[in-house]
Amino acid sequence: MKITKLSNIISLKRQLEGGNEEQLKTVRQVLLDVRENGDAAISKYSQMWDGVQLDNFRVAQTEIDDALLNFDPQLKKDLEEAAANIRYYHEAQKRDGYKLPLDNGSWLAQRIIPLDAVGLYVPGGLAAYPSSVLMNVIPAQVAGVQRIVITSPAGKDGKLPDAVLVAASILGVNEIYKVGGAQAIAALAYGTETIAPVDKITGPGNIYVALAKREVFGEVAIDMIAGPSEIAVLADDTAYADEIAADLLSQAEHDALACAVLITTSEQLAEDVAAEVERQLSSLPKETIARQSIENFGQIYIAENLEQAIGAVNSLAPEHLEIVTANAEEDSLKIRHAGAIFIGRYSSEPVGDYFAGTNHVLPTNSTARFASGLNVDDFIKRSSVVYxxxxxxxxxxxxxxxxxxxxxxxxxxxxxxxxxxxxxxx
Amino acid sequence: MKITKLSNIISLKRQLEGGNEEQLKTVRQVLLDVRENGDAAISKYSQMWDGVQLDNFRVAQTEIDDALLNFDPQLKKDLEEAAANIRYYHEAQKRDGYKLPLDNGSWLAQRIIPLDAVGLYVPGGLAAYPSSVLMNVIPAQVAGVQRIVITSPAGKDGKLPDAVLVAASILGVNEIYKVGGAQAIAALAYGTETIAPVDKITGPGNIYVALAKREVFGEVAIDMIAGPSEIAVLADDTAYADEIAADLLSQAEHDALACAVLITTSEQLAEDVAAEVERQLSSLPKETIARQSIENFGQIYIAENLEQAIGAVNSLAPEHLEIVTANAEEDSLKIRHAGAIFIGRYSSEPVGDYFAGTNHVLPTNSTARFASGLNVDDFIKRSSVVYxxxxxxxxxxxxxxxxxxxxxxxxxxxxxxxxxxxxxxx
Structure with a gap:
């Protein structure tokens, strides 16, 4: 990992793939086709791209029951505990409207009303992401959204991963469709014979999903378009190099475009972390991805003092920030721009990805300057009232x-x- | 105005001008040019499009002082009272973060942090819009935003309208630039030698401004892209036809694409309002615009009963909704989708445009299904914290x-x- 002296301006911004003309053309064609031909178009594209022919897109209750039966009970307990923690954190975001009296019997009010229906896209592919289900569904439930739909591409066997179905089941969500890609976004935005439209679509996906979300934006609401993951660690000489290195790699393994940065006041720590990253990389299953990320976007900065280091963090506005310093909580109060902050050596970033209760859908690419992680307010809207x-x-x-x-x-x-x-x- | 029986599905949606390829090309060129050449590019386009050559874009304090001196003291008092009302309503939206204790000394928190800097675009042209200044600046101030910038195209005389400067002065905003169009948006997003960049850009504008906002979205935050204004009136036989007609026309005069709709359980009212609209149109200064709006998008629906009428309003999700019925407040509780609700005959919609305290930046084109009017939360972001x-x-x-x-x-x-x-x- 490269080590440099911290200069004034540093940035996490990477040139991100915005999709090419060909991909956009495809997406627009899919959107139009689903809008006009509904389920028939969904079937066509599911067969074309996911290689599955389904008589019924909707997951049957028996499939959910089977998933529950097959699933490791310990993992189910872990997911349940994570869900409870996430609910606890997000419940505190819920709030009421207000009514303000004016003179002569007049009043003003703000009413908070949950969205009627939201759709969560869960990506498919090689891995299952039950944590995405928890992180997207729970804030919507806390907000009071009545109809929550999950859609995700079926595997070659025509099924969704057990973990996704179990996570949905834990949350009481049973409107689940085996549809992926741009056609899923189209179905959620416009509706088909089988799938009623929603008001907002959240959740990550590949470039086709991202492009489709951009295209339907305005027709329905969408969450942010998530970029590759980022972590910045602010550490002094009280930090352990092996722990910092492991945390940097936890983000680097997500994506070759992920970005892991250490800003430290300790030259010794800088050198030790660089060595540790190299050592740990060699045994990481996702070594190739993580190595690309570290080589292209990884960076260790040595700051002259903590003030300079904190200034640099604020200029980065990272998605995730770990603070491992002698007075980490106090230092954290000087941070103006970060999606999520993890304080002290025991608050390793994955703690927040899965379990602590905070949301893992966070603003990337320096948008933490003006954007927030997914939260209950993303699932409500406000009406003003004048009498x-x-x-x-x-x-x-x-x-x-x-x-x-x-x-x-x-x-x-x-x-x-x-x-x-x-x-x-x- | 056309009168029809209410059927099940009605919609306010109009095919909106999204800008053509030529306009988009121009906007992209301007953005690039300002990004690369800063003030020089600003000067060039200001001369090219606004026909003004300015040595200094920034409004001098003497210009603000002159505006205050020239301005009608009664109107200044009116603006001050409106500002105080708007502040009163928005103060109630302010809120603190929270800290949740966990076992064993651990905790989770949410911190609320205002944006560092926001820019408000105020359109120029024939009229001045001081109300836009109040509606955009006050929520940002209540949120705690430290730097608030206003930018607006100068007139041929190289000046901004007194009303805009007075409104800014009332709010204590003195960083004001005489720059308009896409070049103003570029300056706010990227910064120039004179204008430091901001984190969020709000405010309405012409098609070039709207396209530029879309293009810089992601680099900075933007507010919604406002569509033409809409009003739906829900009324029974307790309403006065002349008042309803006047309120419908108040929105129709905004834009030929504006949409004014009456939904009523009273056939008599329907006929009387249609006649009143015609009568009042003939003496309206903006008759041409209002007539186009009424002829193309105006509609009176006769509902079988109040339930059906309320269902129709919810399917419309109008920007503005007036309820003039025997039990208007009670009926309003059944409304799920409306940007702003005005209750009873004395809550004429313009009351909210200018004075009552609620915000007049509201979701159009049925986006009230999932979007809210401008509010304090639009100027803050949240960081989650895990210890x-x-x-x-x-x-x-x-x-x-x-x-x-x-x-x-x-x-x-x-x-x-x-x-x-x-x-x-x-």
Whole structure:
């Protein structure tokens, strides 16, 4: 891993794959086809791309029951405990609207209303991601969303992974479809004979899924388009090099485009971590991916002092930040931009990926400057409410009419003035 | 105005202008040019499109002082009162993070942090929009944003409208630039020698501004891309036709693509409103625009009963909803999808555009199904924080490692397991 002295400006930003014209053309074709031909189009593309022919996209209760039967009971307990922790953390985000009294019986209010229906895309492929199910579904449930749909591509055997079905079952979600790719996003956005449309689509996916989400954005809401994972570690000489190296590699193994950075005030730690990363890499199952990430985007910066190091972290605005310093909690209060912060040596980043309760859907590519991790507010919307009594109207109508006329909107002024005392109230 | 019986599905959605290829090409060229050439590019485009040559883009304090001197004191008082009302409503949206204790000294937290810097685009042209200044700036101020920038195209005289400068001055905003169009968005997103970049850009604009906002999205945050205005009125036979007609026209005068809809249980009201709209149209200064809107998108629906009418409103998900019925507040509780709700005959929609305190930046084109009006949360972000003590780590590390291995992420498991008792804590 490269070691350099920290200069003023550093950045995590990588040139990300935005999809090429050919891929976009394909996605648009799929979206149009599903919009026009519904289930028939879904069948066609499932066969074409996932190599499965399904009579029924919806996962049957018997399939869920089978998955529960097959599943390691210890892992199920682990998932249940993780789910409870995630629920505990997200419950604290729930909130009520408010009603503010004005004079003369008038009032203003804000009402918080959960979305009617949301869809979670769970990627398929070689691995199963039950943690994605927990992280996306639980905030929606806490928000009060009534209909939660999961969609994920079936394997060659026409099934979804047991782990995904078990995670869904733990959460009480049973509307699950074996549909993947852009056709799944189309189904969620437009609806088909089998799949009713939703109001928001969340969850990660490949480039086709990402492009499809961008295309349907506006028709429905989407979550952020997640980029490759990032970790920044801020450490001083109280940190252990093997632990820091292991944490850097935990993100590097996600993606060759992932980015792992150490910023430290200790030259000794910098050298030890570089050596440890090399040592640990050689035995990592995902060595190839992790090595690419470390070689292309990994970096160790030596800071002159903690202030400079903290400044650098804020300029990075990393997705994940670990702080392993003598006064880690205190130092964390100076961090303005980070998706998730892990304090002290025992708060290894994967603790938050799976279990602690915080969300693992987090802003990447420096968007933590302005964006947040997935949370309950992503599944609600707000309506403002105005009630003006006759008296309040009478007092304020001339002011409102003046303001409207100043902006050249005579119709607005007349609307406010149209309420007449002489007609009597109702 | 057309009157029809309400059938099951109605929609406000119009085919909206998304900008053509030529416009997009222009916008991309401007963005690139400003990114590379900074102020020089800004000057070039300001001269090219706004026809003004400016030595200094930044509004001088003397210009603000002059505006205050020239401005009608009554209108200034009206703006100040509106600002105070808007602040009162939005203050209630402010909230703190939280810290949740876990066993063994561990804890989780959510921290709420305001954005560092935001930019508000205020459109120029024939009219001045001080209300936009209030509606965009105040939520950002309540959120705690330290740097708020306003940018707006200068008139041929090289100046901004007094009303805009006065509104900014009332709010204490003095970083104001005389830059408009796509070049303004580029300056806010990338920064130039004169204008430091911001983290989020809000505010309406023409098609070039909208396209530029879409293009820089990801680099910075943006607010929604606002569509043409909409109003739905839900009324029974207690409503006055002239008032309803005036309110429908107040939205129709905004834009030929604006949409004004009445849904009523009263056939008599339907007929009276249609006649009133025609009568009032003929004397409206913006008659041409309003007439186009009413003819193309205006509609009166007669519902069989209130239930059906409320169902229709929810399927519309209108930006603005007025409820003028015998039990308007009670009926409003059945509304799930509307940007802003106005209750009773004295809560004419322009009350909320200018004065009541609620925000007038609202979701259009049925996006109220999943989106909210501009609010304080649009100017903050959240960081999650995890602190695990040694004991909590010890108890949970095996579970976390199992979950990671289930997903094929050995590096994650090893990271969590790397913490050793034998090394001793710190």
């Amino acid at each position: 003006y009594s006759e008296k309040t109207w009478e007092e304020n109508a001339p002011k409102i009419a003046r303001l409207a006329r100043m902006e050249g909107l005579e119709g607005h002024a007349r609307a406010v003035e149209s309420r007449g005392w002489t007609k009597g109230g109702n | 695990y003590s040694e004991k909590t780590w010890e108890e949970n590390a095996p579970k976390i490692a199992r979950l990671a291995r289930m997903e094929g992420l050995e590096g994650h498991a090893r990271a969590v397991e790397s913490r050793g008792w034998t090394k001793g804590g710190n």
